[in-house]
Structure formats: structure tokens, C-alpha cells
Amino acid sequence: MGTLFKNGTIITASDMIQADVLVEGEKVTLIGSNIDSKGHEVVNCKGKYLMPGGIDVHTHLDLSFGGTYSNDDFDTGHKAAAFGGTTMHIDFAMQPKGGSLHDALKIWRKKAELAQVDYSFHLGITDLRDEVMDEIPTLADEGITSLKLFMAYKNVFQIDDKTLYRAMQQAAKHGMIVMVHAENGDVEEQLRLQLLSEGKTDPIWHYYSRPPEIEGEATNRAVVMSGMTGCSLYVVHMTCDPAIEAMRRGRAQGFPVMGETCVQYFHVTRDKHLGAPGFEGAKYVCSPPIRNLHEQGTLWQAVKDGTLQAVSTDHCDFWYEGSVGPWQEWSKAHNGGDWAEFEAQDPTYRRPGKDLGKGDFSKIPNGLPGIEDRMMVMWHLGVNGGKISPTRFVELNCTNPAKIFGMYPRKGTISVGGDADIVVWDPKKSHTISAKTHHMRVDYNLYEGMKVKGMPTQVYLRGKKVVDGDNWYGSNGSGQFIARKPYAPVL
Ligand code: DUC
Ligand code: ZN
Numbered sequence: 001m002g003t004l005f006k007n008g009t010i011i012t013a014s015d016m017i018q019a020d021v022l023v024e025g026e027k028v029t030l031i032g033s034n035i036d037s038k039g040h041e042v043v044n045c046k047g048k049y050l051m052p053g054g055i056d057v058h059t060h061l062d063l064s065f066g067g068t069y070s071n072d073d074f075d076t077g078h079k080a081a082a083f084g085g086t087t088m089h090i091d092f093a094m095q096p097k098g099g100s101l102h103d104a105l106k107i108w109r110k111k112a113e114l115a116q117v118d119y120s121f122h123l124g125i126t127d128l129r130d131e132v133m134d135e136i137p138t139l140a141d142e143g144i145t146s147l148k149l150f151m152a153y154k155n156v157f158q159i160d161d162k163t164l165y166r167a168m169q170q171a172a173k174h175g176m177i178v179m180v181h182a183e184n185g186d187v188e189e190q191l192r193l194q195l196l197s198e199g200k201t202d203p204i205w206h207y208y209s210r211p212p213e214i215e216g217e218a219t220n221r222a223v224v225m226s227g228m229t230g231c232s233l234y235v236v237h238m239t240c241d242p243a244i245e246a247m248r249r250g251r252a253q254g255f256p257v258m259g260e261t262c263v264q265y266f267h268v269t270r271d272k273h274l275g276a277p278g279f280e281g282a283k284y285v286c287s288p289p290i291r292n293l294h295e296q297g298t299l300w301q302a303v304k305d306g307t308l309q310a311v312s313t314d315h316c317d318f319w320y321e322g323s324v325g326p327w328q329e330w331s332k333a334h335n336g337g338d339w340a341e342f343e344a345q346d347p348t349y350r351r352p353g354k355d356l357g358k359g360d361f362s363k364i365p366n367g368l369p370g371i372e373d374r375m376m377v378m379w380h381l382g383v384n385g386g387k388i389s390p391t392r393f394v395e396l397n398c399t400n401p402a403k404i405f406g407m408y409p410r411k412g413t414i415s416v417g418g419d420a421d422i423v424v425w426d427p428k429k430s431h432t433i434s435a436k437t438h439h440m441r442v443d444y445n446l447y448e449g450m451k452v453k454g455m456p457t458q459v460y461l462r463g464k465k466v467v468d469g470d471n472w473y474g475s476n477g478s479g480q481f482i483a484r485k486p487y488a489p490v491l
């Protein structure tokens, strides 16, 4: 017996067609008109769209960062993702200081034991010793074909130009893609120290420590290195004109360069949100910083004209009102300590959050929630707002992420032989986004009060229903690691 999705309209990156979809086991086995329903469970999709499950290629679940850990893990973050129509994500497994890339994988595989939806890892390189260079090709054998390097976060994740260049040379040799967080971390450090020394400590000053110029400069540097090495480059969370212009120049020269922006950059602004009175602006501290209405126009143009290929979230959420003291004391007493061990003692205890940065913007943990909201907000602002077509919506949120990161057509489309990750989408259903009802483990929502029209009603992961309305049917451990292929296309 299979599951037969009847009377719906399938949206792929190229077409909108009325057809039935038959799912048997974990795969789509037939697409056609009037498929006989005998022996199958029928899902009536009249008036609904059928889309491939969303893929968010940029998340940080349970990340040790900024003196704490991001809130959502592979349990809560996965449920939230699925309620929003995302059935797969790629998280960043960060190389521990002094450790190997496989040490990172070990840590992240452990986190992923909770997985409720499908996932993969990008390998975040922080220390490219010779033996780490040699390790890179072995990742591809294990289905990990993307590396990430940070050009910012001095003394934390930041690498130097030589490291980036060498990583690109090695990646190019093995058909892997290099991703960069592009901001000039040295200039950021200088600006930050200067601002703090002038007593400028409110959240809004975070913006001025990371102006568009330092994003544009670093993006340009990475784009040029991509041209020199022939390495495929994917620039994450692009936000502003100088960065977009650098990307356009590289593409015009035929360099293998691609980029994404994140959904929040289409909504929150420096002036209204980051500049809110008191400490409220801390809720919106992320890097690169949120910009203004002008940049929103730039980004819509870039996703429309193909300068950018994907939209992700950079989901990395922290409590607005966390709890600062006990974890710090415990971790001091345990020489760093393991967060899970600490948290298990009192599961109601909140991880320290944005409140770490009261009185000093540079101590506010960087990151925002969004894994649940991406598809609904992009549909609402993009499709309902007349900015992008439904097919481009699918391309940006599902298909291109799968192609760029080497898992198409298994993921990212609805086609015979592909995984049956299917979102039944009701374009007429309205929903008011709120922290009171969302599934992310965080006490605020960037889109609080936004009334969106269009949302998932049922979500299937490899043929199994995980979401139906407000009900959850997934389970820990049923999310799978998805092995990815090298030599993915440059779009
Ligand atoms: N930016 C953020 O805002 N959070 C996580 C990491 C990053 O680069
Ligand atoms: Zn980043």
C-alpha cells in the first residue's frame, strides 16, 4: 500500500502541474493523471500545492558560541523545521581547537542522534594544519563535500587568507565546495574596540562595528580567490550592495561563485529593530548585521536575477532572557564541562542568552531564530508580495540547495525515484506568527504578529507523515544523515 496525493498542483523549480503523486516506501514511484487509488491511502490535495521539502543549508544547532550554546538542538530544531515545511538541513560541524575534522564529526554525529528530519554537515575549518589538509579528501568519501571558513570572529573561528587559499586549492582538487562567512574580522575588531572605548555599548553599535564595507571587501577577496583556484565558492548570508556587487563581478568573469541570503534580511531592519530602545535590539544581533529597507530591495533584485541562488536562515537562536550565572560557575568548576551533562541536571534551566551582552554589545551572542519561519515568510513576502514566482520560491528554498550541495535529485524536487519529502501547502491558509505558538526553543520571534497567507498543512519525510496540522508524528532517530556527492554543479 502506498500514499496517493490526489488532485493537487505540484510545484517544482521549473513547472506547476496538476498531477497525482504516488509514494511507496520512502520514494516517489509514480506521477501522473488519475492514478488508480485502489489499495492506497489517499491524501486529497484539492486546492493545495505539493512542494518538495524545504532544505535549509545554513543552521547552527546546539552550537557552542558566544559564551553559551544556541538553544535549538537536533530535537527541537528539527520539529520546528518540519512544522515550517523544512525536511532537511545542513549544520556546521566546527573543528575544535587543536582537534581534527573527524573530531568535529564525532561531536556533531552525537548531537544528531536526536534527529527527527534529515541532515548533513558542512565541515567548519578553524585550524588548517598539514594533517588537516590531508584529512579533507577523506570527507568526500564519507559524503561530506562542503567546507566552511570564517573570515571574521577574530580569535574564535577566523582564519587568514593563506588558509582560505590553501583550503580552496585542496577543495578544488577533490570537487568540494568552499563556503565563507565574509566579513573582514581584523577591521571589525578595530572598529569594535574603538566603539567600546568611546562608551558605545548599546546593541545598535553592533551594526557600526560591522558596516557593509567590511562584508563587501571580504566577499571580493573570496571571489577573487575562487577565480584564481577554480574552487566553487558559496558565500553565506549576503546582506548588502558591496557584497552583491562583488558577487556580480565574479559571476560576470565566469568564476564559479554563488551565494545566499537569509530570510531575516528581508524583514528586520537596523533602524526599527536593532535600534529599538533599551536592550530590545539585542534580539536582532547577528552577523553580518541586519541592514535597512534599501538593502532589502538589493537582495530581492539579487534573488530575482540569479546573482543569489538560495535562501537559508543561519538559524542560531539564543534566549532573550536566558540565565547567566549557574552555567558559568559550573563550567569553571568542571574545566569547560559538557553542556548536555550540565543541562540534564535541570532541564527547565535556560541556557545563557542575549542577556550576556547587557552593557556591552560585543558580548551579545550573535544569531537569530528562523528555521521554522523561512518558508512561510518567503512565500508571504516573496510570492504573495509579487517579488518571486512559486517556481522560483521552490528553486531558492528546495532545489538549488540540493543541487549546489550534491544531493539532487534525491532531494530538492518531486520526481520519480526521489525521496518522498513532500509538503502539502495550503496557499489560502492564514497564520499569525508568534513566539507563543512557534515550535522553536526561544522566547521571541522575529516576525511576531506577521499574518502570513500560505503554510504547510501536512509534511512528509521520506514517505512518512511527520506533521499534520498542529500534530507531530516524527520521532527521535528517524532523521537520516544524507551522503552528498562531490563535483556538484555551479549554478
Ligand atoms: N552569524 C550569526 O549571527 N550567528 C552564527 C554565526 C554567524 O556567522
Ligand atoms: Zn556566518
Ligand code: ZN
Binding pocket: 058, 059, 060, 236, 314
Ligand atoms: Zn552561520
